[in-house]
Amino acid sequence: MLIDRIAKLAVGTKLPKPESTRTYTIKEVGIKDGERAVAYTIPRKDGSKSTKWITNSQLEAAYSELCRAGELAKSWWTEHIAHGRDDGGCNFTTFGGLLILLGEAERIGRGRYRRVK
Numbered sequence: 001m002l003i004d005r006i007a008k009l010a011v012g013t014k015l016p017k018p019e020s021t022r023t024y025t026i027k028e029v030g031i032k033d034g035e036r037a038v039a040y041t042i043p044r045k046d047g048s049k050s051t052k053w054i055t056n057s058q059l060e061a062a063y064s065e066l067c068r069a070g071e072l073a074k075s076w077w078t079e080h081i082a083h084g085r086d087d088g089g090c091n092f093t094t095f096g097g098l099l100i101l102l103g104e105a106e107r108i109g110r111g112r113y114r115r116v117k
Contacts, residue, residue: 002056002059002063002102003029003036003037003038003059006029006038006098007029009101009102010026011025011027012025015094015097015098015101016097016100016101016107022042024041024043026038026040027040027041035056036056037053037056038054038059039051039052040052052090058091062076062077062080062095066115067115072113073111074111074112077095103117
């Protein structure tokens with residue numbers, strides 16, 4: 001499972017976010033809405049931090065698409081994971097950053113990741 005590999009990354013690991021000057025980090029792997037999930041911090045302009053989560057089912061669905069298609073696009077994420085909600089793209093780019101950290105993907109442009117394994 002992808003989440004088991006993510007859980008091995010150190011708390012505080014910086015997430016690659018190429019279009020942001022702020023530092024996003026892994027906070028923990030825990031439970032959200034009854035399932036395992038990865039939490040990450042989002043820095044606010046006032047210096048405080050908020051937390052967002054990506055659930056295991058979201059991770060697995062997106063990873064399956066990456067493996068199937070060889071690429072993952074923001075449009076796919078919005079349709080299948082975010083269900084049309086605008087989350088500011090934050091969870092998508094965090095997922096992409098996690099894939100980069102795990103050596104599974106590379107960013108090939110805005111809103112697009114390609115599988116490297």
